[in-house]
Amino acid sequence: MExxxxxxxxxxxxxCNPGFYSFLKKVLMRLREEICYQGxxxxxxxxxxxxxxxxxGHYYQFVRQIxxxxxxxxxxxxxxxxxxxxxxxxxxxHKILKRGEAETYGEKIEELxxxxxxxxxxxxxxxxxxxxxxxxxxxxxxxARRQKDLSKFEEFYNEWNEGQLSGERxxxxxxxxxxxxxxxxxxxxxxxxxxxxDEDDFLEIPKDATFDNGSLNKGIVWGVMGFLKEKKRKMTx
Numbered sequence: 001m002e003x004x005x006x007x008x009x010x011x012x013x014x015x016c017n018p019g020f021y022s023f024l025k026k027v028l029m030r031l032r033e034e035i036c037y038q039g040x041x042x043x044x045x046x047x048x049x050x051x052x053x054x055x056x057g058h059y060y061q062f063v064r065q066i067x068x069x070x071x072x073x074x075x076x077x078x079x080x081x082x083x084x085x086x087x088x089x090x091x092x093x094h095k096i097l098k099r100g101e102a103e104t105y106g107e108k109i110e111e112l113x114x115x116x117x118x119x120x121x122x123x124x125x126x127x128x129x130x131x132x133x134x135x136x137x138x139x140x141x142x143x144a145r146r147q148k149d150l151s152k153f154e155e156f157y158n159e160w161n162e163g164q165l166s167g168e169r170x171x172x173x174x175x176x177x178x179x180x181x182x183x184x185x186x187x188x189x190x191x192x193x194x195x196x197x198d199e200d201d202f203l204e205i206p207k208d209a210t211f212d213n214g215s216l217n218k219g220i221v222w223g224v225m226g227f228l229k230e231k232k233r234k235m236t237x
Contacts (some may be wrong), residue, residue, distance in 0.1 A: 006025055006029060007021075010041070012041070013047070013049070015049040015060055016048050016050045017050040017052075017077065019074070019233060020048075020050060020072060020084075020088070023081070023085055023088055024088055027085055027088050027092065028041070030117055031089075032116075035096065039096065040092065040095075043068075044064060045065065045066060045068060046069075046070075046095060047068070047070070048070045048072070049070070049071055049072070050071065050073065051071065051074065053073055053074060053075045068095045070088075070091040070092065072087065072088070077229070077230075077233060078226040078227070078230040079132060079226065080124075080128065080161050080163050080225075081161055081162060082128075082163040083125060083129075085121055086118065086125045089113060089116065090125075093112050093113060094109070097109060097112060124163055128222075131215060131218050134215055134218075134219035136179075136216040136218065136222075136223065137219040137220070139182065139183065139186055139188065139219070140177075140179075140182065140219060140221060140224045140226075140227075141223035141226050142186065143186050144223065144228070150228060153173075153176070153177070153224055153225065154228075156169065156172075156176075156225070157228055160173075160225045161225070174217055174221060177220065177221050179216075179217040183216075183220070
């Protein structure tokens with residue numbers, strides 16, 4: 001399968017954010033040739049589009065009948081690379097599989113992805129999805145947008161984006177981020193019965209504080225990293 005050929009044919013998806021092209025190519029290059037070409041690129045009854053979450057609506061006009069349509073949300077471009085790849089290949093799998101029983105359809109897709117060689121992405125998605133959809137992610141993302149300097153997070157960015165953030169490095173990141181301080185400064189504790197002492201930006205955590213939540217803290221740093229990725233994308237687009 002020629003990489004140059006795949007790259008050229010991907011551009012036929014003119015209604016899709018070009019930011020998805022590199023990830024789509026990575027997906028297609030890992031699929032069997034008949035799926036890559038006959039099933040996706042050369043099947044003119046298949047179309048892939050994306051939309052900006054900030055837009056009120058979109059209108060698409062096609063010159064031929066479309067039987068299979070994949071719609072991607074541009075906001076997932078701010079997620080780690082493995083999550084973007086998982087989302088694309090998961091939606092492509094819908095085209096290959098005929099919809100079956102609702103209870104087993106998702107399982108069949110995951111089985112197919114494993115056969116295609118995407119088991120690691122499936123496993124990662126099960127871990128990352130709750131974090132990316134969490135309250136913590138929204139808190140961290142919103143906090144990051146109000147900061148002038150996020151340089152202390154840069155050393156962790158590539159590891160996060162490539163899905164290589166080890167447990168030890170995650171602990172370092174949580175320490176650097178000071179998620180407790182972020183929660184405090186964003187008003188998370190308002191109305192909650194937690195007594196805090198704030199002196200010169202030093203927070204004394206009371207012994208009876210029960211706020212600590214692993215998913216919440218991970219969500220916060222994932223939210224910060226998501227904003228960093230969005231910022232880098234806009235700088236290079």
